[in-house]
Amino acid sequence: QITLKESGPTLVKPTQTLTLTCTFSGFSLSTSGVGVGWIRQPPGKALEWLALIYWDDDKRYSPSLKSRLTITKDTSKNQVVLRMTNMDPVDTATYYCAHKITVAGTDYGLDVWGQGTTVTVSS
Amino acid sequence: QSVLTQPPSVSGAPGQRVTISCTGSSSNIGAGYAVHWYQQLPGTAPKLLIYDNSNRPSGVPDRFSGSKSGTSASLAITGLQAEDEADYYCQSYDSSLSGCVFGGGTKLTVL
Numbered sequence: 001q002i003t004l005k006e007s008g009p010t011l012v013k014p015t016q017t018l019t020l021t022c023t024f025s026g027f028s029l030s031t032s033g034v035g036v037g038w039i040r041q042p043p044g045k046a047l048e049w050l051a052l053i054y055w056d057d058d059k060r061y062s063p064s065l066k067s068r069l070t071i072t073k074d075t076s077k078n079q080v081v082l083r084m085t086n087m088d089p090v091d092t093a094t095y096y097c098a099h100k101i102t103v104a105g106t107d108y109g110l111d112v113w114g115q116g117t118t119v120t121v122s123s
Numbered sequence: 124q125s126v127l128t129q130p131p132s133v134s135g136a137p138g139q140r141v142t143i144s145c146t147g148s149s150s151n152i153g154a155g156y157a158v159h160w161y162q163q164l165p166g167t168a169p170k171l172l173i174y175d176n177s178n179r180p181s182g183v184p185d186r187f188s189g190s191k192s193g194t195s196a197s198l199a200i201t202g203l204q205a206e207d208e209a210d211y212y213c214q215s216y217d218s219s220l221s222g223c224v225f226g227g228g229t230k231l232t233v234l
Contacts, residue, residue, distance in 0.1 A: 037223065039169075039225075047163075047228065049224065060221055096169070106157075109159030109214065110161070110169075110214070110223075116168050
């Protein structure tokens with residue numbers, strides 16, 4: 001059974017750097033085709049994809065946020081970390097991590113999601 | 124403004140059929156990339172409803188179906204139930220952005 005759980009601060013000040021950790025179980029991020037993505041959702045708004053890291057350390061970022069984001073993985077700890085610099089009140093949102101897998105050319109989407117963690121940016 | 128365009132809202136009476144459209148472009152849906160659909164019940168995390176255009180994960184009722192044609196995709200829900208009231212999102216990959224893209228979401232109201 002695949003599970004993911006996000007952790008990190010609930011409150012950050014403007015200009016600070018946010019560090020979120022996704023701790024997962026039930027799969028290995030060293031298995032071919034596997035990835036972990038980060039998605040956020042401001043209150044009352046739509047989902048927004050942020051970043052994705054694959055088993056081979058290939059990293060993809062949202063073009064609009066690329067300069068502020070860094071995604072890394074620690075395969076031994078079963079963790080993926082997302083760093084977002086220069087936080088602003090508009091970054092207030094629920095942040096989700098999710099499992100992704102592509103097998104034999106079939107993209108299975110973001111098939112398992114964490115429960116999400118709410119981050120508020122305020123002074 | 125989302126790369127994938129969805130209607131903000133749809134509604135239907137119990138038992139009816141509704142469809143939700145997702146319109147993209149030649150760099151995402153039209154390029155042949157898979158379209159996925161997610162259901163988000165109030166206060167919960169999104170849940171995968173349809174993957175790879177038209178496939179249902181185990182446990183998803185066959186009342187939910189997906190299709191794709193050209194630069195658009197659709198989610199159909201038949202036999203509407205009160206529990207289907209939720210937000211629905213489409214998602215694909217965009218080659219010009221080199222990453223995932225979501226639609227703006229559609230709120231389904233069961234009348």
